[in-house]
Amino acid sequence: MNFGGRLHYVMPPLARSYLRVWLAIFLFALAARLGYEALVWHGPLGNPDTAAYEDLAARILNFQPYQTSQGAGPGGFPSDLQRPPGYPAYLAAISAVAHRHSILSRQVLSLTQCVLGALFASLLALLVTELSSLNIGVAAGLFYALDWSTIVYTPIIVSETLYSIVLGLAILTYALALSRESKRLVLLAGLCLGCAALVKPAAQVLIPAFLLGWFFTRPRRWAGLLFLAAYLVCVFPWMVRNDRTYGSFSLSRIDVANLYFYIAKPAEHSYSVRDLAGEQLTSDVQQLDEQWRSRHLTVNQRSRELLHEALPIIARHWPTVLKQAAIGFSRTLLGTSSVTAMRSMPSPPSRAGWVLLNVVPLLQMCLLTALAIWGCWTPELSCGLKVLLVGAVFCVLMPAAGPVAQSRFRLPATPALCILAAAGAVDILRRTRSRTAGGWGPSRVPRFIVMESITV
Numbered sequence: 001m002n003f004g005g006r007l008h009y010v011m012p013p014l015a016r017s018y019l020r021v022w023l024a025i026f027l028f029a030l031a032a033r034l035g036y037e038a039l040v041w042h043g044p045l046g047n048p049d050t051a052a053y054e055d056l057a058a059r060i061l062n063f064q065p066y067q068t069s070q071g072a073g074p075g076g077f078p079s080d081l082q083r084p085p086g087y088p089a090y091l092a093a094i095s096a097v098a099h100r101h102s103i104l105s106r107q108v109l110s111l112t113q114c115v116l117g118a119l120f121a122s123l124l125a126l127l128v129t130e131l132s133s134l135n136i137g138v139a140a141g142l143f144y145a146l147d148w149s150t151i152v153y154t155p156i157i158v159s160e161t162l163y164s165i166v167l168g169l170a171i172l173t174y175a176l177a178l179s180r181e182s183k184r185l186v187l188l189a190g191l192c193l194g195c196a197a198l199v200k201p202a203a204q205v206l207i208p209a210f211l212l213g214w215f216f217t218r219p220r221r222w223a224g225l226l227f228l229a230a231y232l233v234c235v236f237p238w239m240v241r242n243d244r245t246y247g248s249f250s251l252s253r254i255d256v257a258n259l260y261f262y263i264a265k266p267a268e269h270s271y272s273v274r275d276l277a278g279e280q281l282t283s284d285v286q287q288l289d290e291q292w293r294s295r296h297l298t299v300n301q302r303s304r305e306l307l308h309e310a311l312p313i314i315a316r317h318w319p320t321v322l323k324q325a326a327i328g329f330s331r332t333l334l335g336t337s338s339v340t341a342m343r344s345m346p347s348p349p350s351r352a353g354w355v356l357l358n359v360v361p362l363l364q365m366c367l368l369t370a371l372a373i374w375g376c377w378t379p380e381l382s383c384g385l386k387v388l389l390v391g392a393v394f395c396v397l398m399p400a401a402g403p404v405a406q407s408r409f410r411l412p413a414t415p416a417l418c419i420l421a422a423a424g425a426v427d428i429l430r431r432t433r434s435r436t437a438g439g440w441g442p443s444r445v446p447r448f449i450v451m452e453s454i455t456v
Helices: 013-040 050-061 086-097 106-131 134-146 148-153 160-180 183-199 201-215 222-246 254-268 279-293 299-316 318-334 338-344 351-375 383-400 407-436 447-455
Strands: none
Touching: 013 106, 013 134, 013 148, 013 338, 050 086, 086 106, 086 160, 086 183, 106 134, 106 160, 106 407, 134 148, 134 407, 148 160, 148 338, 148 351, 148 407, 160 183, 160 201, 160 222, 160 383, 160 407, 183 201, 183 222, 201 222, 201 383, 254 279, 254 299, 254 318, 299 318, 318 351, 318 383, 318 407, 338 351, 351 407, 383 407
């Protein structure tokens, strides 16, 4: 509108309502995270991996060699080979913004992760709205905002929160790129996937999910594979660095260590399902780790010997491996994060609190999983998007399936699960409204009916 020769832009009412919805999701997610933060404020705000991340971040901040004496996983590999620089660089960047020459306190870093997690909940709702509908976008954002395991790990200074966000952005950006046939978005998705791999090397296993999503998207364009080039641009320099420093052309050797310590060797033992904290397995791994650390081997020799011992064990005990993987898959998917929550608190919770920390999150995850399964068969999402999301969930969960399974390994799959669950919830709501409204088919239900049920 033009008043007095000046051009004034008036935002349409619908756009303003959308902004209010996304702002409400951000505030809702932030309130949930800060509420839990208040409970654990005087707790450790870390786990055994935190010290290595902090030390590596301090070295980046002070322009020192990227090396640390802090342990970063079993096997005797150098810590900097096990931990790519993604998360330490994030910690260093936050500290540099505050003009500090040392890493900020865990409390301050914890608060930044709460804000980051809340922003992603709102951004998830926005991107899913672009991919499907406002109804599904809002539902997905709310599911993510209230996901208990995500809330529990947000204040802890480990890479899970950042990794889940960057990987979620990679998946959503690639889905949007395929739907819009945008080369720029394809390249951006590849860069996000590469950055996720520099936070946690496990992101490499998402490449098959991206390929499946591309294959089942119509029309299929070869330009959709450009994400591979952008991904390599991100990870290749670090792989070259590892090759020059240790003779290992890889992002990390944590894959070999996990195969030996958490899949092969546990197959020789029987672990109780009730040992939720994995104390017996942890004890066994520590004893084995001490033996391997005492052996003077190069990185490549260590990798070859671990692999040489692991594969025959897996071949001999494959039924046990499959059994433990099935149990681990279930624990990862439906884990309640109760052990982590209790360890994060300054004092142990009461018996009633222990029950609450287990029962309510379990019911939440059962509901989310059931809705996600329903969402796989609804017409609310395109075929290519559903294949991409389901593939992402399995690519995240399958490598984590084993005796060491923890609910934190589910966090990178949570955005995809929330989208599928949102589609399932909207479809169920639409069918329910259809029957109530007099037998309309799903395609004939007025849009405002579903909008009213979600936004009011």
